Amino acid sequence: MLLKTTEVAALLRVHPKQIYRLLEQGLPARRVGSEWRFVRSEVLAWSQTGEAIAPAGAPVTPTSSTSTLLAANGDVVIDLLLEHIAAAGRTLVGFVPADRGEALRLLEAQRVLMAGYHGDAHPPQELQQVRLARIHLVRRHIGLAYAPGEKTRLRRLGDFLGLPLALRPATAGVRVAFDAALEAEGLAKKKPRGAVYPSHREAVFAVLRGEAKAALTTSAWAERVGLGFFSLGEEDYDLLLRARDLGDPAAVAACETAQGKPFRAALRGIAGYDAKHAGTIRYFD
DSSP states (O other), X not given: OEEOHHHHHXXXXXXXXXXXXXXXXXXXXXXXXXXXXXXXXXXXXXXXXXXXXXXXTSOOOOSOSSOSEEEEXXXXXXXXXXXXXXXXXXXXXXXXXXXXXXXXXXXXXXXXXXXXXXXXXXXXXXXXXXXXXXXXXXEEEEEEEEOGGGTTTOSSGGGGTTSEEEEOOTXXXXXXXXXXXXXXXXXXXXXXXXXXXXXXXXXXXXXXXXXXXXXXXXXXXXXXXXXXXXXXXXXXXXXXXXXXXXXXXXXXXXXXXXXXHHHHHHHHTSTTEEOTTTTOXXXXX
């Protein structure tokens, strides 16, 4: 018979939350649905190998040092992920709106469990000192969304310069890609004009309200609100977290939801998304 987490905690005389820490140390276990299950003989054999086990009553270090929060930029895939986690009755994940740079800073400060991670940015220095994991969600197209009536005028990247744009902060992934594209085409000296918006949602709605002619965003957001799209390229969109936190119930919920058929089916109908590797875990070594 397989043991539950609480039963293993009683067997080893530790707090139930300590079990997740022991999983990181090699405690043998297996997944049954959304729960961990254990074989009594395997647990006892492992406990005799000299691994450190905190005594009952000792201070407990939970599997994650943060609350179950996800900091990300409000991409459509994040909306869908959170919706599917909630619909399945899984561990709820709180959402903190943040561009890529701010999300990584929050993760570095251990104020969130996971951060949206995309493009080729390097994690902050402190995070490079620990092993990091990436839960892959989608490969997506990033670029500029514009009113459909502008299509004949906007055929090249240079055509967008001089127009009022809904820009993103300098630390946002799509802004970094935009600046790199300008550099590649010899247009870096032509400073784009427009207001800066904190999220994809607010940027595309600025176009709909007539405040801007185009917005830095993803093809998924362009399609969602009925705008045309000029692609700047593709990038992976992942969730970044400390590898030690992969056993956290919220991280498990995110990973298993991403691997699930309902989530992947929902993504197939959205422009510019490739979800065939959703839920794959990769590591920064």
